[in-house]
Amino acid sequence: MENCVCHQLRTMVTIPKVSPTSVKPQLRVRASGGRRHCEFSSLNAPLEPRSLVGKFLSGVLQNRRQLFHVVTKEELKLLSDDRDSAVARMLISHHSDEALLHRRIAQVKENECTISIADVMYLLILYKFSEIRVHLVPKLSSCLYNGRLEILxxxxxxxxxxxxxxxxxxxxxxxxxxxxxxxxxxxxxxxxxxxxxxxxxxxxxxxxxxxxxxxxxxxxxxxxxxxxxxxxxxxxxxxxxxxxxxxxxxxxxxxxxxxxxxxxxxxxxxxxxxxxxxxxxxxxxxxxxxxxxxxxxxxxxxxxxxxxxxxxxxxxxxxxxxxxxxxxxxxxxxxxxxxxxxxxxxxxxxxxxxxxxxxxxxxxxxxxxx
Incomplete structure (x- = not known):
């Protein structure tokens, strides 16, 4: 069931990069009057997803919030299977001529998974903040006005x-x-x-x-x-x-x-x-x-x-x-x-x-x- 939901969402939510113009407008609160560049919203968190998994889940969070945890769990399983498969191939080929290649593939997969998991962590944290109706403070460089920072x-x-x-x-x-x-x-x-x-x-x-x-x-x-x-x-x-x-x-x-x-x-x-x-x-x-x-x-x-x-x-x-x-x-x-x-x-x-x-x-x- 989860596989079907995840596949359908990938078809419906094809988001190479999430931007404010590609999703339904969200409630925004300006940090201070007159500074449009410092806005509090779920689309304006300091850290942007770097991985394909992170960008996909970001789209799900914006457009299919009720399915976010189901899809996130499925993506975690896929990441785990991909990493385990790469490690298994590395171990099997340990004494073969392809040992070096598979070891390198496993290292690349591990690095990719680390970035993806950090994105998943971040999005889950954003979800928890949204449950208490709080948006993370945006990048401070966008909120400073004449050297003054005010958060409202x-x-x-x-x-x-x-x-x-x-x-x-x-x-x-x-x-x-x-x-x-x-x-x-x-x-x-x-x-x-x-x-x-x-x-x-x-x-x-x-x-x-x-x-x-x-x-x-x-x-x-x-x-x-x-x-x-x-x-x-x-x-x-x-x-x-x-x-x-x-x-x-x-x-x-x-x-x-x-x-x-x-x-x-x-x-x-x-x-x-x-x-x-x-x-x-x-x-x-x-x-x-x-x-x-x-x-x-x-x-x-x-x-x-x-x-x-x-x-x-x-x-x-x-x-x-x-x-x-x-x-x-x-x-x-x-x-x-x-x-x-x-x-x-x-x-x-x-x-x-x-x-x-x-x-x-x-x-x-x-x-x-x-």
Whole structure:
């Protein structure tokens, strides 16, 4: 049945490249009056699909949303079969004259699948954002006006709605820590402006993705153990020796996103300190064995690492040059900073769910922390 649906959609949705002129118009919200180039819509996400599978599924998401998950699952199965077949041919021909050729074919297929899976991940995350009626912030280069960045509407409530109350308390403390905006801030505080380097903002954004990913992982594990009434042997309330910064950093994506360790050490120290008043979850995290902590904090797959890198470069970068350590200082409001951080935390949470969903159909490559 799924094969039939997928074949019919490929016939109906022949989209070499999705563009606003080729699909039904969607609801759009301008980030600020008078700037038509900065629009929030499902067609204006920072990262565009690079693979044929990604472009096809993007068309399905726009035109046949109700069938998106059915078709996505079928595409994942096809990708898995293609990769497995290439590997099988490589193994069979190991001692033949064609061994080198099939090894090369398997490598090319693996690279193609990595790009395709990153696209599938991204589209699944976009679907989850659409369920809470939130569009990702477009490329910041298109939203800057005379060096000023303003993101409207804020969508704070929608972005917070995905978290449980216990996790939400931690998320709000995180937002307060990295933005300097107090939880009981006034309207005037929210609209006050600050100067910030775009590269530093990018590091905060990616750190927040990782933090959202970590919170999703640890909260699910915590709730599972609590629901099973397992012994509380992991909680050591009298012995607070939480994970060190070095442990956290080793679970982070590559330096190409963050810069050097000294640049982000203060950010991660703040992320760890901010949980102090959330006793139950705090004690649970602090009682982690180092190995358990690393399993929860790191991105589990290479495909997820690739996606976070690509998304961050697309959002903050300037073309193919990526992120510059000497980029311009931008002016923005604390409200806009809060929106970016909340979006990043939600992205990390959705990434964890998406990674888990895909891995049940297409075996992802483990991300080994060096």
């Amino acid at each position: 509407p804020s969508k704070d409530w929608d972005l917070e709605s995905i978290h449980s109350m216990e996790v939400l308390d931690i998320v709000r403390k995180h937002v307060s820590t990295v933005t300097g905006l107090k939880s009981n801030h006034s309207v005037n505080d929210s609209w006050a402006t600050t100067h910030i380097r775009k590269f530093w903002l990018a590091r905060v954004y990616v750190a927040s993705i990782l933090y959202g990913y970590f919170l999703k992982s640890v909260s699910l594990r915590y709730n599972l153990e609590r629901s099973l009434s397992l012994p509380d042997h992991n909680l050591h309330r009298g012995h607070r020796t939480g994970p060190s910064f070095h442990d956290v950093y080793r679970c982070s994506p590559k330096d190409v996103i963050f810069g050097n360790k000294n640049d982000i050490q203060s950010v991660w120290h703040s992320l760890i300190r901010q949980e102090e008043e959330i006793e139950d979850l705090k004690c649970y995290v602090m009682g982690f064995h180092p190995g358990s902590f690393q399993r929860c904090a790191k991105l589990r797959s290479k495909e997820a690492v690739h996606l976070v890198e690509s998304h961050s470069h697309a959002l903050f970068g300037n073309g193919k040059s990526g992120l510059s350590h000497h980029d311009d200082v931008i002016v923005t409001s604390f409200s806009s900073l809060r929106r970016l951080v909340l979006e990043a935390v939600a992205f990390g949470s959705f990434l964890w769910e998406t990674e888990d969903y895909i891995d049940n159909v297409y075996k992802l490559k483990d991300h080994e922390v060096e």
